[in-house]
Amino acid sequence: MDINYQEMIFQFIGGLGIFLFGIKYMGDGLQSVAGDRLKDILDRFTTNPFMGVLAGLLVTVLIQSSSGTTALTVGLVSAGFMTLRQAIGVIMGANIGTTVTAFIIGIDIGAYSLPIIALGSILIFFFKNIKITSIGQVVFGFGTLFFGLELMSGGMKPLRSLEVFQDLTVSMANNPILGVVIGTIFTIIVQSSSATIGILQELFSQNALTLDAALPVLFGDNIGTTITAVLASIGTSIAARRAAFVHVLFNLFGTVIFLIILIPFTSFITFLQNALNLNPEMTIAFAHGTFNVTNTIIQFPFIFALAWLVTKLIPGEDEFIDTKPQHLNSMLIEHSPGIALGQAKKELKRMSDFSVTGLNEAFQFLKTSDKKHSEHALQYEKGINNLDKKITNYLLDISAKSLSVKERDEFSNIADAIRDIERIGDHMENVVELVDYKINKKVCLSTDEITELNEMYDLTISTLKTAYTAFFDNNAALAKNVISYEEKIDKMERVLRKQHIMRLNEGKCSGDAGIVFVDIISNLERIADHSVNIAESIINPESKNYLHSD
CATH class of the missing domain: 1.20.58.220 (Phosphate transport system protein phou homolog 2; domain 2)
Structure with missing residues (x-):
């Protein structure tokens, strides 16, 4: 079988570009609908680590980017609006929130991507109301996301017949660490775990990857997505750098835990696939969600230990400036x-x-x-x-x-x-x-x-x-x-x-x-x-x- 490599590469990178644009445009639209409430959510609802998890989850769902939420959190820590312990909770929540994109992809409505894009365009160009225009952005980005996936899928189909790719798949199944490394490097390059997990979903749906090979890559995708927070923390305060490094440690520890239990975890995901009759894309989405929810449950009791560890790994005086109000008691307004x-x-x-x-x-x-x-x-x-x-x-x-x-x-x-x-x-x-x-x-x-x-x-x-x-x-x-x-x-x-x-x-x-x-x-x-x-x-x-x- 002759493979047109140019067409394959062009279709893949073009689809990837459209997919990334779709996520960004959809996130911008959601942010516009939410207004300035995102920082307020993180500022007001992070009074304890559990509320921080919920706030991180909500904001990530709204902006469709765990990297964006973590970068925002790093900025708030740097500005003195949030402590390191509060930030850890938000980062955990962001990791759960980012799985929503994988579940959206799992719905598999790629055949309707063009009509969705058309509907989004109508809302953007034929209405003057800012709210409706923002909703149009969300709809347009949603459709573009699936259109990009369809293009990537077409570009990746010939991979199954390539002997080199088949050998790599076998190697990843036999050596999970190789899969983790590949997932990490690819996500660092693309700087979007949603994109790399979307690609993983497509490869798995085409039987180009087995579940044994796909899951380690999934773990690596979660490590690779931390690069955005690390980059956002460069040149900032020690507290902000610690917050970014917590994101790295959280996903590293999670990957180590799941590599240890890889065989039972694979069996569990296979059981879910059969019991719930999941399509391949949704199977990876459930694996992604299970990984992040379970990782958060395991590490949540150790937030103080994570804060202590990262303080030891990044030494120095914590130059935290408390910029929150200290004297504004609302109870006094009513009575005195x-x-x-x-x-x-x-x-x-x-x-x-x-x-x-x-x-x-x-x-x-x-x-x-x-x-x-x-x-x-x-x-x-x-x-x-x-x-x-x-x-x-x-x-x-x-x-x-x-x-x-x-x-x-x-x-x-x-x-x-x-x-x-x-x-x-x-x-x-x-x-x-x-x-x-x-x-x-x-x-x-x-x-x-x-x-x-x-x-x-x-x-x-x-x-x-x-x-x-x-x-x-x-x-x-x-x-x-x-x-x-x-x-x-x-x-x-x-x-x-x-x-x-x-x-x-x-x-x-x-x-x-x-x-x-x-x-x-x-x-x-x-x-x-x-x-x-x-x-x-x-x-x-x-x-x-x-x-x-x-």
Whole structure:
């Protein structure tokens, strides 16, 4: 039998590309339907490891990617929104959630893939409603997934007649570790366990692989999918790297366990296939689901041990920054709204501390170019954004209650200060991005520029700290000092701009260095403006007009 290798390869890689596009497009559509609730699900419903498993399962079903959920989890750990132990539960749940794709493939509706794609296209192109368009994305991606599978299936059919492939199949059946290695490498290349398991389902349905050979490859697919989380953790905090490594350990341990019980596991899957009259694709789906559910049940009691082990394997100080609210007790709102307002102010104090520490980290990044400082600064900025949302929602609940005139003034001051601190966090992030630009473009600032930036930074941080002290101590004298400091900073910015233009004209400074220098002093000047906004509420609450807002 003559085999057209070009047609076989083109059909396979084209089908694989369409399949991956279908999964991605379907996941994007589901994410769009879910809105911003995915991070909220992970943030709110991971109070204990069991809830973490459920949250990880749900989010993975919604985005159709365990790698995506794990990468999202790594980001939350890095930002200080989640502890390592909470993350382990989410990762376990993500491994169960990813089996849904295999069950979808097991339904075997490839013959209807083109009409499904047509229906998705109609929903996307003929409706203006965003919700309907997002549903159209899901439907289109669903159909594309099966169309890609059909193409891959056609490309893989000639494999059965290849002697090399037959020998490889026999080798994998006799040597399960070889199957694990092949599954791992292929999934690392494709970076989607859903795709490689889909291919495995097609090969098994065509009798190109026996169950003995297919199951070790399935285990390897689960190991290979961890590469995405590992890549997402590169250059992040120690806690995030530990979370990514837990994903690797979890699947490695699971594979070792199932290789030990491979013969009884194979017999069990064969029993399920016969008892439930499963088609070949669904047989692999059940094997995939059984592997991940059982692996989670076995390892769930050892979450503390996994956390301990990964801490030993990746040593170092856990630089976890707790950015969750610590003082917002909702019970107080109902019974003591005045006390609840005081709790909101305590949380605002933490928010202000984040801005000072984060700005310090941003300038340490400028001085040292050490990425550790940029990571910390961005963690604090995310913490500021998180507290901004939480305190604002808390204040909205308080506003529905009866407050005295004095409490109303306090409420207004806190609400206004939240806005200013959030903007200070944005300017802090801008400084980090400018230093990143400086490093990536290999921009060198002169000694004069560094000295001038440090001088302006020292005055700005002093102004900011004074504004916060004045606000939280209700000290009008200090608040007046903030206004005089801010005037000095305005004057300093104008002088530094003129000196910088002179350097440019004299050829002492490059254009890129000019961009970095001017934009940093501009951000510092705006931070001082927001400091004045905060201080003015103490001097004369009625006169606040926010001329300094940006």
